[in-house]
Amino acid sequence: MTTLGTATAAPGEMAVGRLPVGEARDGSEVALPVAVINGAHDGKTLYMQAVSDGDELNGVGVLQRLIPQLDPGELSGQLLVVGIVNMHAFHVAEHRNPIDDTKMNRAYPGDTNGTSSERIAAATYEAATRADVILDLHQGSTSRMINETRVRCGHRHRLHRECLELARVFGCGHILDQKGPNGQLARAAPDEGIPTIDPELGGCVGWDEASIRLGVRGVKNVLAHYGFHEGDVSIEPQTRATGFEQYGAPAGGLVSFHKDLAESVSRGDALFDVTDVFGTVKSTVTADSDGVFWRTRRLPQVATGEYVCSVGTDVDEV
Structure with missing residues (x-):
């Protein structure tokens, strides 16, 4: 059995549920939507999350399109998915968590007794660090931006080669290979030995179908390359900026x-x-x-x- 929050799935099954991360101002529970896809065969674990920034919706668009296409009976390993990380910001269509005016992707690895954002970061980080590979799905906020993947661990990090390989497999066509700010998931998780990237799927108001389709293809590339399902991935040359x-x-x-x-x-x-x-x-x-x-x-x-x-x-x- 594989469990994330209230979602529990046996081998060959999928389950959805909620991951509690605190309480709202009226005392009601705040819980993030999660999914567990437990493959019928043994294998690695992939963690994915979206909407770390509340106005970046292309990532949840990827999950909305991708998850129904996955058959647990044909998969090896497990997928742990958090569909909306920055729930407070998502509800008001803002970039930062309005409860503490914090950019969520500066709060990792989080603090279980900290601010609203630190508590959400801690809960999702606990799930993420159960994985062998991490995808943190972003976009360029509401600005205009190319589709790219970001390698944030830094060139001297012991996992740089593995993170760069993951970015190449995802295959947006462009890679920003530059050490990121403290508090980013893609900075923190490699310290735990887990290859991590944040695909930046374009930039738009709402969501963009072309970037979402590219993201779905990218996740499928990762699933095939890392053995979650059968298939060949042709890794095309990527333009990298450092x-x-x-x-x-x-x-x-x-x-x-x-x-x-x-x-x-x-x-x-x-x-x-x-x-x-x-x-x-x-x-x-x-x-x-x-x-x-x-x-x-x-x-x-x-x-x-x-x-x-x-x-x-x-x-x-x-």
């Missing part, structure tokens, strides 16, 4: 971009103009380095110093 430059607005106004997402950038290329409301160019911002046009803000209006776009730099192929 640097990441962000650009802000030197003036207030409206942004017009010179580059499209995933387009190559050379040092000195114009990235964007800031114009006044009548179209007069007030400032043009150029690239400091060669790279790939990675991410942009969604709305055109900007104030001085406000974030506009990002370029992945130090690019190679893996």
Whole structure:
């Protein structure tokens, strides 16, 4: 039998339930939706979670499409799934947990006696560290971003090779291979010896079908490569960036971009103009380095110093 929260499944079965993580302001229980898929045959354990940030819905879109396609009778090993991690933020369609104004993916490994976010992180971390492989499904918030996977353990980490291999298997086409901030699941779990990535499935308001389909394919690649079900995975070359430059607005106004997402950038290329409301160019911002046009803000209006776009730099192929 395999159990996660109130979900318990025998070999060859699937079960859904809830994982208690605390109480709301009215004293009612707060519990996350979970699923256990217990394969009919022995094998590894995969942990997946989505909606660590409350407005990043492409991950739960992947689970919604993927889980009904999985037959426990044909699987080896176990899948532990948390469908919505940041429940408080999900309910109000916000990025951060409104109870403690915390970005959930800065709270790992968590604290069972800590803040709301630390308690949720502790409960999900306990489940995640039962696994052999971890997928933390994200997206680029509500901004515009390419589909990518992120390797966050750092190049010198003993598990870097395994995390990079997992990113290549997932196969978004682009990889950001850069040590992440403290508190990220993809930073903490490799310290426990578990290969972990966070696929960043595009960026949108609501969800995006193309990114969701890519995510479903990526999880299926992982299931096949790591022996959860039969199948061959063709690992295609990935464009990797190990640097990441962000650009802000030197003036207030409206942004017009010179580059499209995933387009190559050379040092000195114009990235964007800031114009006044009548179209007069007030400032043009150029690239400091060669790279790939990675991410942009969604709305055109900007104030001085406000974030506009990002370029992945130090690019190679893996």
